[in-house]
Amino acid sequence: MAPKMKTRGTTRTLKSSNDEETKTNVHSEDSPLEVGKAVRGKRKASGSGKTGKQESSKAEKSPERPQYCHWLMKSEPESRLENGIDVKFGIEDLKTLPNQTGCWDGVRNYQARNFMRDMKEGQHAFFYHSNCKEPGIAGIMKIVKESYVDHTQFDKKDVHYDASSKADNPKWSMVDVQFERMLKRFIPLSELKKIHLQHKAKGGSLNGMALFTRARLSVQPLTSEEFEFVLSLEDNDPL
DNA sequence: GCCAACGTTGGC
């Protein structure tokens, strides 16, 4: 999800200074390369930004995560009720916010959250429309505030309220994103999938794209090569 | 609306 929105699921969270999860489980935080699983979650962005704080800190526990500098974030552009609340948040909704900026709250999946924690100010992310008539990449946004605590985890009225998260050790984080531009044309999932299959067979940039290898992850990294390749599609005719 | 894929929970 994206900004203010809620999306279905995912969760993201932030953390900051605190802890990271110490748990051992699998889920968690960590892993540098993340292996696998996916996440869900989407998010939403809500309005602005000023609020947050940043977190930072703690150590990052897992030392070496590969560093990515391009991202893809999913959100649902069509109305859907979750606990009676509409989680719709498409790119047009982001444009509408003050300064065209919102916080990507609601991510409730550790892997997705960890990727948000890796995001740096100034990096770019694709705004992906999910769970809708025409899934695909609609536009580009910029990370304008690095990860800080997602306040919605403490809000009982919020769809993504998390009773297990304590104020002194918040589980979930979010970032602020600002609309940058629409793609010159919408790049549908179906087209990306065809290319991915070709590249998988014969080699090519989209060979291992997370959108297909980790389909349920709502916040995912792209290599620079993947990002540039997708961007190049804007100038081509639809497949 | 279906359902495959996969993350999470919780008993043991």
Added chain:
DNA sequence: GCCAACGTTGGC
């Protein structure tokens, strides 16, 4: 720590 049951994501 294993793993079955359950819940969620999200394409179709």
